[in-house]
Amino acid sequence: xxxxxxxxxxxxxxxxxxxxxxxxxxxxxxxxxxxxxxxxxxxxxxxxxxxxxxxxxxxxxxxxxxxxxxxxxxxxxxxxxxxxxxxxxxxxxxxxxxxxxxxxxxxxxxxxxxxxxxxxxxxxxxxxxxxxxxxxxxxxxxxxxxxxxxxxxxxxxxxxxxxxxxxxxxxxxxxxxxxxxxxxxxxxxxxxxxxxxxxxxxxxxxxxxxxxxxxxxxxxxxxxxxxxxxxxxxxxxxxxxxxxxxxxxxxxxxxxxxxxxxxxxxxxxxxxxxxxxxxxxxxxxxxxxxxxxxxxxxxxxxxxxxxxxxxxxxxxxxxxxxxxxxxxxxxxxxxxxxxxxxxxxxxxxxxxxxxxxxxxxxxxxxxxxxxxxxxxxxxxxxxxxxxxxxxxxxxxxx
Numbered sequence: 410x411x412x413x414x415x416x417x418x419x420x421x422x423x424x425x426x427x428x429x430x431x432x433x434x435x436x437x438x439x440x441x442x443x444x445x446x447x448x449x450x451x452x453x454x455x456x457x458x459x460x461x462x463x464x465x466x467x468x469x470x471x472x473x474x475x476x477x478x479x480x481x482x483x484x485x486x487x488x489x490x491x492x493x494x495x496x497x498x499x500x501x502x503x504x505x506x507x508x509x510x511x512x513x514x515x516x517x518x519x520x521x522x523x524x525x526x527x528x529x530x531x532x533x534x535x536x537x538x539x540x541x542x543x544x545x546x547x548x549x550x551x552x553x554x555x556x557x558x559x560x561x562x563x564x565x566x567x568x569x570x571x572x573x574x575x576x577x578x579x580x581x582x583x584x585x586x587x588x589x590x591x592x593x594x595x596x597x598x599x600x601x602x603x604x605x606x607x608x609x610x611x612x613x614x615x616x617x618x619x620x621x622x623x624x625x626x627x628x629x630x631x632x633x634x635x636x637x638x639x640x641x642x643x644x645x646x647x648x649x650x651x652x653x654x655x656x657x658x659x660x661x662x663x664x665x666x667x668x669x670x671x672x673x674x675x676x677x678x679x680x681x682x683x684x685x686x687x688x689x690x691x692x693x694x695x696x697x698x699x700x701x702x703x704x705x706x707x708x709x710x711x712x713x714x715x716x717x718x719x720x721x722x723x724x725x726x727x728x729x730x731x732x733x734x735x736x737x738x739x740x741x742x743x744x745x746x747x748x749x750x751x752x753x754x755x756x757x758x759x760x761x762x763x764x765x766x767x768x769x770x771x772x773x774x775x776x777x778x779x780x781x782x783x784x785x786x787x788x789x790x791x792x793x794x795x796x797x798x799x800x801x802x803x804x805x806x807x
Contacts, residue, residue, distance in 0.1 A: 531574020
């Protein structure tokens, strides 16, 4: 079990810094922790080794992983979810000065992990990577004083969340207009699986996508790892022909962006004659564009806009489980923004609606839990693609 923390330490940013290594006979091993992590490890953290050293990571010299863990402090309502960063490295075993006798493999693989109370991934990722690089460059894995100094410094002067570390630009460059499709999948609370390589690209893509929703990362992920009894609330949002975006799901359950169409706005009248020749049709189209200001077309546009607005309002209301409605003043400018002010689906990742930038094969049973309403997860093991309950899969694997 985890050693009980004092009241003063419960407010610190860093819960633990942990070094996890891979032994060819013993598997994943916790080699060091600060503050001390007592064993045996709680069952809820039993997959920590698989998160820090992902499947297939031995094929790369370094990688970066983001992951989420449930808090083991059941009395802490403000930190129900903890946020992990793991910096992975591997080097030639023959270059290590204090190589253990039972190490027979040619390489040594380790991850330095930070378990945090706040999701400040971007702020600390580069610092952790540099610290891990320094640790490996010294080639003496028994010298760990630098980690205690690093943790104490972070707890004394914790960094604040900053949106600049999440790049919507990179997301749009990679997926172009398809970014809107991915964004809508989140709003509709679908069961979505990302499988990208390397892991750093996977987790950054997921968090960049989530960052598009104002304040969600810094204030809306407290329950994104919790699983409990399922609320009897309808969660199916059916699209109809009045929607601007139409989804078609494939039999193999992968997103085929070619089957996602933006419906054009029709400017023709119902009584148009489809049998006219090409000249008359061209003339009619020209006249239609010249007459776009007539009252009939303006009324049709108004009806369509009203229909879309009503649909979005209904969607937001159904996805929002807030007990008390929130009102906003349009002209009121307040620097202390709350996520409720944006009127988004704030409860996207509440209990039974999971967000895991990366999960290991040990969590395969978790996503098949009947209590889960939705999830957005990243994985590297291909067994995840064989699950029948996934709505959409985005992958760059062949």
